[in-house]
Amino acid sequence: MSLLKIAAASLAIVFASSQAMAEPIINKPAPTFSGKAADGSTINLADLKGKTVVLEWTNHDCPYVKKHYDQSSNIPGLQKDATGKEVVWLQVISSAPGQQGNVDGATAISLNEKRGAAPTNTILDPEGTIGKLYNAKTTPHMFVINAEGTLVYKGGIDSIKTANPADIPKAVPYVKEALEALSAGKEIPNPSTAPYGCSVKYAS
Known part of the structure; x- marks a missing residue:
């Protein structure tokens, strides 16, 4: 293979990789997807237009997730408040098979029942x-994501990047304030923040 062809192939790989991990942009259309849910149904983001949608990446064994579920019920409380106002709250589990946090649908449902969690559904994304x-x-x-399908917030659940539940009351509740601002027709104060927690356990 010529050096030109090798260079072209290398550029194609880099481009494909960058596209796969492209950063979604605030105030632009949220990336559309279709995924299998824990209850066996298929969830298509395009079908949810007209509703506010929250996507929450989760891993039940992560200490930072435990902070907001098992040790405080912070996220379950947010879920109940949001879904009570007709927000669609979707957990997403992207842990690969054999990696921490990977579960089947029945286990995902059971975990939420035990934790008092109330997402609208859980999407299984092992790939x-x-x-x-x-x-x-x-x-x-x-x-x-707002009712028009526009991404309006991305980042952390709140502002204090620890696994200590005692820090929750002291933190700026980014997701809560985003939902409240959206509901009131106001500008979201902090539309893009730094996420924190365990790394998503993608396949290596």
Whole structure:
């Protein structure tokens, strides 16, 4: 193979990789996807137009996730408040088979029941396709999409990057404030923040 062809092939690989992990942009259309849910149904983001949608990357074994579920019920409380206002809240599990946090649908449902969680549904993404589409980096990593299908928030659940539940009341609740601002027709104060938590356990 000529040097020119090798260079072209290398550029194609880099381009494909960058496309797979492209950063979704605030105030632009949210990347569309279709995924299998824990209850066996198929969820298509395009079908949810007209509703506010929250995407929450999660891994039940991650200490940062435990902070917001088992040790505080912070995220379950947010889920209940949001879904009570007709927000669609979707957990996404992008842990690959054999990696921490990978579960089947029945286990995902059971875990939520035990934790008092109330997402609208849980999307199983073991291939990491949706995770890479959104460049999801941590658990949790949060995204809010408005009724027009526009991405209006991405980043952390809140502002204090620890696994200590005592820090929750002191933190700026980024997702909560984004949903409240959206509901009130106001500008979201912090539309893009740094996520924190365990790394998403994609296939290596």
